[in-house]
Amino acid sequence: MLKKICFLCFTATLLIQAQQPSTTPQVVENALIKKTELAKSSLVKNVIFENIGPTVMSGRVTDLAVNPENPTEFYVGYASGGVWHTKNNGTTFTPILDASETQNVGDIAVDWKNNTIWVGTGENNASRSSYAGIGILKSTDNGNTWQNMGLKDSHHIGRILINPNNPDEVVVGVTGHLYSPNQERGIYKTTDGGTTWSQKLFVDDSSGIIDVQTNPNNFNIMFASSWSKDRKAWNFNGSGANSAIFKSTDAGNTWTKVSTEKSGFPTGNGVGRIGLAIFDDNIIYAIHDSQFRRPSEGKSNSGSNMLSKDDFKSMSKDDFLKLDNKRLNAYLKTNGFQEKYRADNVKQMVRSGNVKPIDLAKYLEDANSMLFDTPVIGAEVYKSTDGGTTWKKTHEDYLDDIYYSYGYYFGHIYVAPDNENNIYIYGVPIVKSKDGGKTFTSISAENVHADHHALWINPKNPNHLINGNDGGVNITYDDGENWIKNNSPSVGQFYAINVDNAQPYNVYGGLQDNGVWVGPHNAREDKSWHQSGQYAWESIMGGDGMQIQIDSRDHNIVYTGFQFGNYYRINRSTDEFKRFDIKHELGENPYRFNWQTPILLSPHNQDILYLGGNKLMRSMNQGDDWTAISDDLTKGGKKGNVAYGTLTSISESPFQFGLIYAGSDDGLIHVTKNSGGTWTNISANLPTDLWVSRVIASQHKKERVYVTLNGYRWDDFKAYAYMSNDYGNTWTSISSNIPASPVNVIKEDPENENILYLGTDNGAYVSFNKGQNWDVFSHGLPNVAYHDIVIQPDAKDLLLGTHGRSIYKTNIAPLQQMDATMTSKAITLFDIKNTRFSPRWGRSWSKWSNAFEPSVDIPFYSNTSGKKTIKVVSEKGAVLNEMNVESDKGFNYASYDLTLTEKGRKALLKENTSIEINASENGKYYIPKGTYTVQIGDETTSFEVK
16 A cells, blocks of 8 residues: 555644635535536436446445444445445445435435435545535435435534434534535534434534544433644644544533543644544543654764754755765765765855755655654544543554554544454554554455545444445454455546547546556446456556556557656556656755646657646656756745645647646646747636646647636635637636536547537536537436546547546547537437347347347437437338337437337348348347338438348
8 A cells, every 4th residue: 555645634834815715505505406407408418328437446435334133234425426225245236325416425324213314415534535515415215315404514524323212313513614614513413303403512613523422322422523624725734722522411412521631631732633432421432643743752863874854954065065975975865866966066066056055955855744754643542431531542652554644534443332442443554452452453454445434343243344445345254354345336536537549448547545547448347357357447556546648659658657746657568667757956946746746648749748746847758857848837835734836737739739738726827839938827817726627728729728727625616617719818718507516627529629528526518619508417427526538539439537436438429410500400310330130139048047138229319309200211111110209309319129020020021031030039020130221200320230
């Protein structure tokens, strides 16, 4: 597992900045209503999307709800992939949140007696990809329908508790906004099944409730943990003085703070996320992500000959020049300085005044290095045996290698229901203790993902555990000695996707915490690989998978990597990996690389590669050597613990080499027309400070460029999309009727310049008039975040990369023909794919199996809604079959099962006496080899059975 060393949460100085107003819940609600209305009238509502997986790597689980009377039935909540239900112990899962307006899940709770499901929307982890929700949802029909029960401005919900003796009494811990302060956070309670809510605990507008637990045998006794945090795009402060533990003895109606200075539990600004577990009224455990600094161990390098970067921070010029060259070279080599920086020439640079000794320390420091210079305490476990009055740490040593630098991502502890000393804590990895937290052992395994978020302990068999992690669901029956992997849901969290030009073409994708994967676009997504031992998709990179570029001359040459600019050239035919060695110059500040660092192969020369830091880098030789071809194209970054002031999008015009656009995370867009010789800021007339999610040079007009901006990191959910026809000198908004939701991607159609595709945090859209208005895709697509869009031009396939439901695909050949003529005609028939005759039609290989029944889609466009008659006609004009279908205004897809009516069979036999048409095993007659005409009104098209 690649340790995410850049996932930070240590206390840092917060900057005061004018906060952009967050989007109100009323605007969000109106946008959801608008999207529903758009779907009803959309011209593309019948365009069918197919989910092509992959599934085996799964996605981030946030919660589990298991039937205590029948643990083979349970629900799984995924961070951005919805809620899935199994009745067969995870052998198969069914999505049940698809009918709702979001797939973002923080917590789930089930009233098993009455089959009522509660979902707190909005992931409860404060990750950079923890999407906001729309309140609390309730279903009484296993997810067929959902009712929003309120708390619509909560954004993120930490915990839901249902009174087992009164299912209308529910207590909810609301975490609140991630990127902005808000009032709707704290503890809320309903006694009427969610019709009304009462706020029972409010800490402050930046501190929410991350966990609430109750005694399984006494609903009156509850403990809750508040969490003070502040996330910005450039900084995350995951601790504060108002992070604390509270207790209620009246089922959540009133609360008392119990983590006082006298209690023994930490207090003050270093208190981070707290997770809770209750054994009984007296015994309570808490896991704490301590952001207090570890005390200095008083170590000194005085006894060592090795130099450290701290030595250079106060070193004078004279002392530096007196350094032994061997010692200096050892420091330079050990710390990865470029080959040109060795003792003799570095000393010359210092003599000349071009470089100062402190620069040899700054060379190694980026937005994250200070974490390891001043390490935090990290994970620690506390126990109370007197109902929370006093607390004592259970262990003496540091619990290293549990939280690393991102304890805010975990924060859960569990106690076995039959033994107060059996506890489990989550992080990287999962560990258990059998002595009340004095010692711990790992129960991770080779088939269990490293990052853990949810656990269920069977109260009737405590050795039976169900685990939810960043890689899905695992089950054990021997207390973690061995695990079963239960990954069948398609819930991959893709950041970026791409395709090559192989036959059949391959699809590539970079995933949150699951690396980079590649597989054929037509791979079967079923369990047949259990027999063959070969899953169609394969992993080619670890870590958090990022962008991918594929050499159009040789699809074995792939450029990809993981977070913060760690990229490689991969030769898949030889398994060679070449890491990009991109170094700033001594005396310069280190380059800053975005979490999703952009890369781009030049459309003019596939040896030329661009990569965006805070400057634009270019390699002329496939990534072997790199040169910065710009100055800093951002506002210069901000003080904080997350890399910021970085490039996020790069595009080069296919019309001219060196006509390049670059967009940044702090709202700047630049263009160069001379390969970086000069750059012009073209973002002055656009909204400020927003994340440039895409800048796209048109492939149809040299002067045209598209831009999308994203306000998610300000809790600004408006849609921002723009077009320019003069290299960005002036801009026109093209967001028009897109419902409010942050925009992640825009894509031009390669054949029809009027067609644009766009993805938001809640939907995928198409425009047939360059953004004057948009139609929403919906058939087979959930309300999930769409992060990337790619088109395979030869196959005419549109692929959508989602952050939570893997990858969807549809053929857009009919859409690409949209023009004014089509809208004026009653019917437009599109090409029907030829098919190959098979003697299997209507038959099965065994009498115990279902017959194979073929079909072809008949795509057509209708400019009115209503009933249409479709005829299948022989070459000599005989009607072989006839279907009546209901069509909508727009694109339609009728399914034809390739059968003949009895009358049609006789007519065809009369036309051609040399053929035989016998009934298949299922009693149906199928058309033989030949060419056939499909007719709707006066419009016709043909297809062939080969």
